Amino acid sequence: MSSQPINVVIAGLGGQGVIKASDILADVAFSSGLDVKKSELHGMSQRGGSVSSDVRFGERVFSPMVPEGEADFLLVIAPDQVEVNAAALGQGGILIDPSQIDESSLTNKKSMNVALLGVLSLHLPFPVEAWTAALERNLPEKLREANLLSFSIGRAVAQTTGQPQ
Amino acid sequence: MYTNRKTLITQAFSLNALQQQRALSLLSGDEAVAMAAIDAGVKLGTGYPGTPSTEILETFETLGGTAQWAPNEKVAIEVGIGVAFAGARALVTMKHVGLNVAADPLFTVAAIRLDGALIVASADDPGMASSQNEQDNRRYAQAAGVTMLEPSDSQEAYEFTLRAIEISERWQVPVLLRMTTRVCHSKTIVRRGTVAIPSPRPPHFEHDFPSRVMIPAYARPAHLRLRKTLSAIAAWNDKAGLNQLVPGSSSLGIITSGVAFQYVREAAPEASVLKVGVTYPLPIERMRAFAASVKRCLVIEEGDPYLVEAARSAGIAVEGKPEIFRFGELNSKRVRRILDCDSSPEPRPVPGKPPALCPGCPHRSVYTALKNLDCIVAGDIGCYSLGVLPPFEAMDTLVCMGAAIGVGLGLRHSLPLEEAKRVVSVLGDSTFVHSGITGLVEMVYNPPATGHLVLILDNGTTAMTGMQEHPGTGRTLAHAKTGKVVFEDLVRSLGIRNVHVVDPTQDPPKFQELIQTCLETPELSVVIARRDCLLATRSIREYERCNEQPTN
Numbered sequence: 001m002s003s004q005p006i007n008v009v010i011a012g013l014g015g016q017g018v019i020k021a022s023d024i025l026a027d028v029a030f031s032s033g034l035d036v037k038k039s040e041l042h043g044m045s046q047r048g049g050s051v052s053s054d055v056r057f058g059e060r061v062f063s064p065m066v067p068e069g070e071a072d073f074l075l076v077i078a079p080d081q082v083e084v085n086a087a088a089l090g091q092g093g094i095l096i097d098p099s100q101i102d103e104s105s106l107t108n109k110k111s112m113n114v115a116l117l118g119v120l121s122l123h124l125p126f127p128v129e130a131w132t133a134a135l136e137r138n139l140p141e142k143l144r145e146a147n148l149l150s151f152s153i154g155r156a157v158a159q160t161t162g163q164p165q
Numbered sequence: 166m167y168t169n170r171k172t173l174i175t176q177a178f179s180l181n182a183l184q185q186q187r188a189l190s191l192l193s194g195d196e197a198v199a200m201a202a203i204d205a206g207v208k209l210g211t212g213y214p215g216t217p218s219t220e221i222l223e224t225f226e227t228l229g230g231t232a233q234w235a236p237n238e239k240v241a242i243e244v245g246i247g248v249a250f251a252g253a254r255a256l257v258t259m260k261h262v263g264l265n266v267a268a269d270p271l272f273t274v275a276a277i278r279l280d281g282a283l284i285v286a287s288a289d290d291p292g293m294a295s296s297q298n299e300q301d302n303r304r305y306a307q308a309a310g311v312t313m314l315e316p317s318d319s320q321e322a323y324e325f326t327l328r329a330i331e332i333s334e335r336w337q338v339p340v341l342l343r344m345t346t347r348v349c350h351s352k353t354i355v356r357r358g359t360v361a362i363p364s365p366r367p368p369h370f371e372h373d374f375p376s377r378v379m380i381p382a383y384a385r386p387a388h389l390r391l392r393k394t395l396s397a398i399a400a401w402n403d404k405a406g407l408n409q410l411v412p413g414s415s416s417l418g419i420i421t422s423g424v425a426f427q428y429v430r431e432a433a434p435e436a437s438v439l440k441v442g443v444t445y446p447l448p449i450e451r452m453r454a455f456a457a458s459v460k461r462c463l464v465i466e467e468g469d470p471y472l473v474e475a476a477r478s479a480g481i482a483v484e485g486k487p488e489i490f491r492f493g494e495l496n497s498k499r500v501r502r503i504l505d506c507d508s509s510p511e512p513r514p515v516p517g518k519p520p521a522l523c524p525g526c527p528h529r530s531v532y533t534a535l536k537n538l539d540c541i542v543a544g545d546i547g548c549y550s551l552g553v554l555p556p557f558e559a560m561d562t563l564v565c566m567g568a569a570i571g572v573g574l575g576l577r578h579s580l581p582l583e584e585a586k587r588v589v590s591v592l593g594d595s596t597f598v599h600s601g602i603t604g605l606v607e608m609v610y611n612p613p614a615t616g617h618l619v620l621i622l623d624n625g626t627t628a629m630t631g632m633q634e635h636p637g638t639g640r641t642l643a644h645a646k647t648g649k650v651v652f653e654d655l656v657r658s659l660g661i662r663n664v665h666v667v668d669p670t671q672d673p674p675k676f677q678e679l680i681q682t683c684l685e686t687p688e689l690s691v692v693i694a695r696r697d698c699l700l701a702t703r704s705i706r707e708y709e710r711c712n713e714q715p716t717n
Binding site for chain 1: 189191294295318346347350351352353354424427428430431496497498512514515516517518519520521522523548551
């Protein structure tokens with residue numbers, strides 16, 4: 001039987017960059033030569049409601065959605081959305097949330113999504129260059145600098161708070 | 166468990182497939198359909214915005230195709246039919262309920278001989294992420310006699326669009342491409358150039374009265390011809406078709422279609438699977454042979470029991486799914502439950518934060534006034550549907566696009582005087598163009614004794630689906646300047662005298678007063694509450710600035 005994919009669920013509220021974060025993550029996995037699927041529901045999301053996006057990657061991925069209770073990582077941008085999405089996380093899964101980041105250190109407060117990707121990046125086997133390249137591909141030029149900084153802040157936080165398995 | 170997978174992925178990464186990736190991209194199903202349309206040389210893309218189908222035409226235009234928004238889906242299909250009569254290729258897009266609006270031309274064009282290709286991409290929304298009903302448009306294929314293809318991921322969305330064009334031209338029939346929310350909006354890897362179809366022919370016109378003029382004398386033989394063509398397509402579907410057979414266990418076989426295939430592969434990797442690509446007309450003999458080759462044969466499909474009913478009526482013994490799985494989307498866990506014959510109650514998801522009208526949204530002032538005046542509000546479909554939720558709770562009905570006016574009139578005709586006088590019809594600008602105009606004509610022709618008030622919430626964009634243009638904005642799909650339908654001129658031209666154009670946010674108490682005055686008069690009134698959507702203001706200003714620049 002083929003190996004199971006890695007499952008990441010990214011959640012937050014409309015306008016926080018949930019979809020952007022999942023686009024960047026999917027791009028990193030894709031440009032690394034893996035099979036990738038990514039899924040979310042659009043529509044009402046722009047009106048400030050809950051938004052979540054699933055990203056799965058590995059040797060072969062079938063369903064684009066992460067089955068409930070099977071997320072390896074749950075990245076939540078809005079603190080009040082942790083509980084709503086808690087059921088996504090599998091046993092031994094890792095929660096990444098804004099409590100891990102000092103918000104005042106971000107030059108652009110809207111880049112919390114990317115700072116949390118920085119934390120996630122240390123748990124995944126992709127080189128930092130792959131992340132940088134994906135960030136550059138997915139963000140308009142005027143936002144790049146602030147986001148690259150946020151990414152490195154997140155990555156540094158993860159480095160100092162202990163190595164993942 | 167995670168560490169093992171991490172190692173595997175690291176290995177995959179070390180192989181780094183950059184080389185191989187050249188022709189690959191990570192695309193949504195909508196984007197993949199658009200890419201196929203480009204590769205097929207589609208002459209014109211037309212449709213009406215509707216989640217989850219909207220991005221097809223937007224992407225097609227971005228990639229260099231010619232795409233335009235129609236006022237509604239019926240007009241879009243009619244334009245598409247004209248394109249196909251000219252021998253060219255047309256792609257028409259809409260959400261599932263759009264096909265209801267377009268059903269009239271669809272049912273007749275089914276039997277008409279086309280010269281070019283007519284592909285109608287309609288996107289179902291099982292689970293109703295952003296829709297008012299959960300209809301399964303495979304029923305339309307069968308009812309109208311239109312061939313239907315169902316992709317299960319973006320690669321197939323790409324390939325099936327090309328195949329649909331090939332089928333449309335080979336048999337000279339329209340083809341439905343049935344997308345679903347998860348196929349439209351999931352991103353999966355697409356390899357481009359996997360399907361080669363003949364180049365489009367140069368457009369031309371030939372008279373062919375019996376094939377295209379559906380008077381009864383010509384429509385009777387056309388219907389016979391349609392059934393013959395469908396038999397031929399069914400025979401092809403049995404022999405070649407777009408079926409995929411995944412060999413596996415002889416004790417468990419699963420017949421499936423669309424995105425359900427992905428869930429099946431994940432939930433039952435050991436099973437033999439027959440995935441049907443053309444779901445109308447069905448490859449019944451193929452299904453029969455498959456069912457006979459396994460001990461237990463299940464049909465796993467999202468939505469209505471369409472495949473299972475067809476199989477059973479052909480005398481193929483298959484298991485279906487318990488009724489509870491007819492509601493909502495499937496996923497790999499639900500498929501596992503179906504396989505285990507487990508129809509026990511499913512865990513309810515923790516409710517998230519519901520969407521709300523944006524802070525500062527102009528609709529807020531409107532609903533505040535309607536609530537203060539205790540109006541009975543016949544509502545409609547758009548962002549402003551959120552007026553039904555707290556804190557406003559000021560919308561009483563929502564049926565379909567444009568229904569606000571007719572429903573409001575019906576209420577006015579029937580309610581006792583004091584209640585009738587409180588009825589208001591509320592609909593947005595894009596919805597008004599889509600199917601509100603005929604409602605106004607009805608109002609002028611059959612006015613209620615109490616008069617009536619129609620409120621057009623004109624925020625200068627189709628906000629709900631993501632800021633698309635419409636005929637009232639005076640800009641094309643690509644935001645270039647074009648003819649503009651001016652609502653107040655149109656309304657006055659129908660003979661309605663009380664027409665007011667106001668910004669509801671400028672002076673809310675005065676706005677409320679205006680509504681009250683209109684409710685008190687027994688005449689017909691139309692109030693156009695005009696204020697650009699907050700989220701669109703900046704873009705609108707930018708489009709207008711570009712369009713004002715002189716061109717050579």
